[in-house]
Each structure stands twice: as C-alpha cells, then as structure tokens.
Amino acid sequence: MPPRPVDISLIISSRNRAHGLTNCLDAVSVAARQADYLRLELVFVDNGSTDETSDVARRWASTAPIKTNLIYEAKPGLAAARNTGLNAARGRILAFTDDDCEIFPDYFSTLAALFSSDTEMVMRGGRIELGDTRDLPVTIKPEMEPAVLTSNLHAGGFIHGANMAFPYTLVEKIGLFDTRFGAGSPFRSGEDTDYVHRAFNAGVRVEYLPDFAVKHFHGRRELADIKRLQTGYAFGNGALYAKYLFDRRSNMRGMLRWEIRQALMETMGRRKLNEELGLTYRSQLRDNLTGMLAYWRAPKAKQPA
Numbered sequence: 001m002p003p004r005p006v007d008i009s010l011i012i013s014s015r016n017r018a019h020g021l022t023n024c025l026d027a028v029s030v031a032a033r034q035a036d037y038l039r040l041e042l043v044f045v046d047n048g049s050t051d052e053t054s055d056v057a058r059r060w061a062s063t064a065p066i067k068t069n070l071i072y073e074a075k076p077g078l079a080a081a082r083n084t085g086l087n088a089a090r091g092r093i094l095a096f097t098d099d100d101c102e103i104f105p106d107y108f109s110t111l112a113a114l115f116s117s118d119t120e121m122v123m124r125g126g127r128i129e130l131g132d133t134r135d136l137p138v139t140i141k142p143e144m145e146p147a148v149l150t151s152n153l154h155a156g157g158f159i160h161g162a163n164m165a166f167p168y169t170l171v172e173k174i175g176l177f178d179t180r181f182g183a184g185s186p187f188r189s190g191e192d193t194d195y196v197h198r199a200f201n202a203g204v205r206v207e208y209l210p211d212f213a214v215k216h217f218h219g220r221r222e223l224a225d226i227k228r229l230q231t232g233y234a235f236g237n238g239a240l241y242a243k244y245l246f247d248r249r250s251n252m253r254g255m256l257r258w259e260i261r262q263a264l265m266e267t268m269g270r271r272k273l274n275e276e277l278g279l280t281y282r283s284q285l286r287d288n289l290t291g292m293l294a295y296w297r298a299p300k301a302k303q304p305a
Contacts, residue, residue, distance in 0.1 A: 004168060007039045008108055009091030013073075013081035014044065014099035015184070018052040020217070025060045027102035032066035035108035042068045043089050047081035047184070078161075078182035079191040086171055096164040101214040102131065111165055112213040121173070123166040123199045123206045123265050125159020131215035136277070139218050139227055141208070149196070149206035151251045154258075156237055159206065161192030163214045166199070174198045181236060187291060187296060190236030197240070201249045226277050234284045238291020245292075 006134035010028065014021060032040055042064070047053045073084040086094065093115050097103055104110075114124060120196060128141045141160055145214075148159050182191030200206050220226060258261075262281040266272060271278040282303040 004092045005039065006041045006091040006266055008093045008095055008111055008165075009041050009043055009085075009089035010095045010097065011045070011082065011089060011107075012044045012097055012099055013047050013078055013085060014049065014053050014057070015047040015081075016049045016051045016053060018049070018056045019101040020055045021053060021099055022060065022193075023217070024097075024099050024250075025057065025064070027104075029060075029065055030078070030105050031103050031107040032064070032110075033087040035112065036065070037113055038108055040066050040296060041089070041091060042066050043085045043087075044068060045071050045085045046072045046082045047069070047078070048072075048074050048076055049123070051053070051170060060272075065282050074234055075179075077179055079177035079184040079185060082161075082182075082191070083176040083179065086176060089168070092169070093165055094168055096161055096163070097214050098162040098216070099130075100217050102217070104213045104215075107212055107214070114209065115165070115167065118167075122206050122210075123170060123196065123204055124161075124164065124166075125196075125206075125208050126163040126212035127210040128160055128163050129213060129215045131217035132157035132219075134221055135218055135225075136226055138220060138229065138264055138277075140216055143208070144210045144249065146210065147208040149200055149208075151254075154255045155200060155206075156193040157188070157232070157242075159192075159196060159208050161195075163217060164192065164196075165212075170199060170204060173204070174202050180298070181239065184231075187236050187239040188232040188292065190233070190240050193237070194243070196241055196254070197244070197250070201247075204230040207297055222263055223278055227279065230279055230284065231287050234287035235291035235294070238288035238293075238300050239295040240291075241288060242295035243290040256288070259288055 044057050073081050130140050177191045178194050181187045241252050241256045244252035263285040266281045273281045
C-alpha cells in the first residue's frame, strides 16, 4: 500500500452544535499551529444537523491553519458519522474527539511522538478532563497512570471515543464501526467500546496514556441527566454482551457475570454504584438485560466491511 499523504487526521462528528462549536475548532487551530511541522488534516462530519453547524465549520475553515475536509452525512448515528470520517481521512494516524471537547495545545505533537517509534499496531486513548467545573464529573477520564487493556478489564471506559487514536492499518484489520451502536443508533451507545473490544480480540495492544488530553464541556449538571446517560450506557453495554455472548475469544461474558454479582451484593447491603449520583448496580443490570433483549430482537443488519 502506498504511504498515506497525511501524518494525523483528526475526525470530529457533530450534530446541531452551532452554538458551541467555535471553541472546539479554535482549540484545533492552536494545536495545529504548535505542530506546523506535521502534515495534518481535520475531517469534520456534520451528522444531519438542522442548525448552522455546517456554516460555522465552513467559516472557521476559511481561515484555519489546518487543511479541513467538511462532509455532510445525513444517515443518523455517531458510528455512521465516524465511518464517513474514516473513509475520507488520509492520515497515517486517525484521531477522534467530540464537538463538545477542546484538545490541548500539544495534542498533535504528543500524538506524533507517541506513534513514531511503534513496531507493532497500537490503539491509544488519552486523558479527558472536566472542562467546566459546574458540570458533574461524568464522561471524563482524568487518571494520570498509564494502563494496558487486559482480559480482566472491561473495554467500556478503558479509553473513550472522545479521545482515542490508532493507525489506519487498524481499520484495514478490523473494519469500520458497527452502526447499530453509538449515540443516535438503536443501541444508543457503545460504538467506541465495541471498536476497542474488537481491536483487543484481534490481538492489538490497547493503551491508556494520559499524555495527550482534551477538555470535555458536556454540560450535564442535573442528576436526572446523569441517570439518563447511565441508562443509555448500560443499555448499549447490554447489547454488546448479547453480541459477544457466544464468542469464545471475548471476555464480555465475564463482564456480565461481574455486573450480576455486583447487583446481588448490592441487594445484601453492599455499596452502590455511585451513592452521590444516585446510581445503582441493580438499575444498571436491569438496563443491561433490556439492551440484551433489544439486540436479540433486532433484525440482523449487514455491517460495513
């Protein structure tokens, strides 16, 4: 295969984010200027927005210090949008963040250094800081200790789709995202968990490294918002448990057993999932089982190669 013409492609999918998008894009500008020795591109996918998201991105791109490819993807769902971005990207390294995140100034230079000396395929996820202290501490990963995914760990949350990167060769090895998963899809969440799990099952090393980071401005400040979010995550995880239940290579059955055990221990007076946020293992297991049933009842759609 001929060498790819770009060092790093940053892929951002967005939907109806016109009101806060400029902050995300301006952070990309700062990081691109700091890494002007690299061949960079931004692949921006508007996932069926009905507001001025595309117009905001277009105005920003007209003066941006990074080559930008603006794409409109009408098919709903984060996984579908990310697949569109993957197909358009020309980078040797493919990186992902979300439209409510801001990358740090050293983001591109740090990524380039991390992947420069690899002798094997590696998938990496980075640190996610809380962008606004008024937001509740969820959908972040502030850990400062590096880690490597093993069969004893759940792929969900090990690295987040809001800050992950991998070589293009991984796409050639395991294919595209499963469009049944992720925000805006039938199973609501988990497209990143599924992709990490598939990479791990294929023998790819998966690392969490705090060295490259983003700030997440998720805006959730009410407990009711967190409970809805957790319900969606547990539902998606349940669908993943069903997807891999009979896969001998997968550790998802072990993860499901752990969920059941925690729920049983909770009924006997042990600790809850998160007392402060009012989250319980029992409700999580209930949503897991609902997601499993939804997966088994759903028609078997052909997934993109």
